[in-house]
Amino acid sequence: RKASRLRNLLFVGWLAVMGVVALSGWIFARDALRPVKELIEQADTISATNIDARLHVGHKGDELAQLASTFNALLMRLQY
DSSP, rough: OOHHHHHHHHHHHHHHHHHHHHHHHHHHHHHHHHHHHHHHHHHHHHOOGGGGOOOOOTTSHHHHHHHHHHHHHHHHHHEE
């Protein structure tokens, strides 16, 4: 009887921990991908009629800032 109760308790505890891990992972991934989503939204607003618009370059040292700078340089070359 005690072994059965312990097994049930461990199973419920395992399910609870897996739920917390899944929720934490989802929240972390959403926050980590937010800057990418913002760059996509900014890029979607640029068209032939407003080719002078540029992407906001955030933190100068990270890869997304380098991507935004490269995209802005491309727009500059296309504009002139």
